[in-house]
Amino acid sequence: MAVSIQKKPGRSWLLTFQAMENIVNFLAEVNKLKKMKRTGFVWLEVKNPETIAQHCFRVAIMNWILAKKVFPLLDLEKIIKISLSHDLCEVYTGDMTPYWGLLPKDKEKRKEILKDWIRLPKPVKEKRAKEKFKKEKAGLDKLIKPLPSETKKEIMNYWLEYENLDSKEGRFTKQGDKIETLLQAHEYWGSDMDSPLKGWWEEVEDLIDHPVLLDFLNRIEEKFCKRNIKDNQELEFFLKIGKLKQMVRGGWLLRGVENGSTVAEDAFLLAIVIWLLGKRKKLNLEKMLKMALVYEICEVYAEDKTPYEKILPKDKRERKEILDKWPRFLESVKKKRFIEDYKEEKKSLNQLVSGLPENLRKEIICLWDDCKRRRTLEGNFVNQIYWVTMMMQALRYRIKDKSFPITGWVEQMKEFIDDPVALEFLNALYKKYPIG
Amino acid sequence: MEEKKKFYLTKGGLENIKSEYKVLKNLRLAKTKGEAPKILESENLNPEYLSFQEDLSLLETRIVEIENIFKNAELIRSPSKKMSKVINLGATVIIDVGGNKDEFTIIGTLEANPSLGRISNESPVGKALLGHEVGDEVAVSSPIKTIYKIKKIRYKHL
Secondary structure (H helix, E strand, O other), X not given: OOOOOOXXXXXXXXXXXXXXXXXXXXXXXXHHHHOOEOHHHHHOOOOOOOEHHHHHHHHXXXXXXXXXXXXXXXXXXXXXXXXXXXXXXXXXXOOOOOOOOOOOOOHHHHHHHHOOXXXXXXXXXXXXXXXXXXXXXXXXXXXXXXXXXXXXXXHHHHHHHHHHOOOHHHHHHHHHHHHHHHHHHHHHHOOXXXXXXXXHHHHHHHHOOOHHHHHHHHHHHHHHXXXXXXXXXXXXXXXXXXXXXXXXXXXXXXXXXXXXXXXXXXXXXXXXXXXXXXXXXXXXXXXXXXXXXXXXXXXXXXXXOOOOOOOOOOOHHHHHHHHOOOXXXXXXXXXXXXXXXXXXXXXXXXXXXXXXXXXXXXXXXXXXXXXXXXXOHHHHHHHHHHHHHHHHHHHXXXXXXXXXXXXXXXXXXXXXXXXXXXXXXXXXXXXXXXOX | OHHHOOEEEOHHHHHHHHHHHHHHHHHHHHHHOOOHHXXXXXXXXXXXXXXXXXXXHHHHHHHHHHHHHHHOEEEOOOOOOOHHHEOOOOEEEEEEEOOEXXXXXXXXXXXXXXXXXXXXXXXXXXXXHOOOEOOOEEEEOOOOOEEEEEEEEEEOOO
16 A cells, blocks of 8 residues: 655745745735625615625626727736726725715715715815825735735735826726726616616716726616617626626535625636736736636526536435535546536526627637636636635635535545646645644 | 646647647738738637737747647657556546545646546646555545545556
């Protein structure tokens, strides 16, 4: 009988490990955005309002697709990165809306004020903006402190470009960010303009000047305000993507996790991880960020399947036992299951993107396919980081609830992950969240 | 660092990469001649190449990447009769994990897809199984110990 040898890390590896631990600590903080509800919607008593992570996910995908219309005038990788990072500071500051500190406690009076966009004298606006900027910058500084200096600088510069509107990508992202919120508000209140929608419309009408975004704003108006049934496929696509904000992942439901993370939240975190770790690979980062955003969008139509489909018995105890092990199959069965799953997801994805322009439609399908089949180096890396990011979430659930089945996850990681960066990340996760 | 890495490929895998390389080189030629739109609109073109329509540097990057793979490629060959009793690249193994049977083929990272039963020789399990024979029990311990009992080894045409 032989036993494998676990190699001891050398000194250089240890130095890298420290940096990786810092990244894991940073991500643990960013993960909080999955649970932080957006203030405006909370104040307006929306039932189960969106989280900051959910919002950032759709901002990123929306801004990328809209900015693509004027490519190469806008840098798409930069647009995606600014979209992903624009609210990171809120981990510590919370979601500070323009109404912060000005709303009365009385719910009805508060709702009345929120119906209109806030109008203040210029010096007051400037003072409040300065104060908000200072708080948020301090929050972001604190959050990114453990990151490598190059990444730290990059995130801070992007946030400043967004906040100060001093690059074309920063301006575009900020405008797209406000439009995404307006769109979400319409999803909550429909076409009822005697609602807080008015305030959001006033805000965007003050801000938006990019032709692509003005055109998109018209389309929102046509759909929700004029009820004009024109060809609005792009908008319909974003509305369908919005469903992922509330879609709790099947894997967490299966394991009885309460308030498990949603597809949109996990995609947001995956994109952030790809950004941080992808820098260490000599690969196409823009492509990988896009892959992270689209990898699971097919779930708008396809069920979020797990490898345990069709093998789980009804008996609770037996289910738990099976869920605690990675399911084992012969190669032919694995192939059959993969092909079935692949075909179903591809069909759903085709349905979802069917109204988009041909180039974009093909690009999205290709990005998904690359990743699903690990067809290119980028696809292989994103696929592996996807699993390790899921593992991070699983380990967090395990810390909260010791009965959360983790052995199957660990077994899967040993077989699914071979990329050195992904393995380093995994080791840092095991240290941060010991299974014990 | 990555440039010097050896890429283990099956004959089929190498053929696929060669085909892709041929298409990309034709695309580059067409682009430099200004014929790109025509070629990119072709029905036969794999959508995979569409991203190159927007960015020539992407196309160059992929060509360089493939050339690096060619430079460092090593073909996975069938072992001698004696060596076919030992797990090496290209081996399909049946193992027992906690009483459940599993089967995978150990393959190079470029062709690995565990969902399809193809695991990489660089994954913790792939790495640990290499060099073992039927009857061996291989433990991979980090962070939970899993024992892989080797039941059968075979080499099929890849």
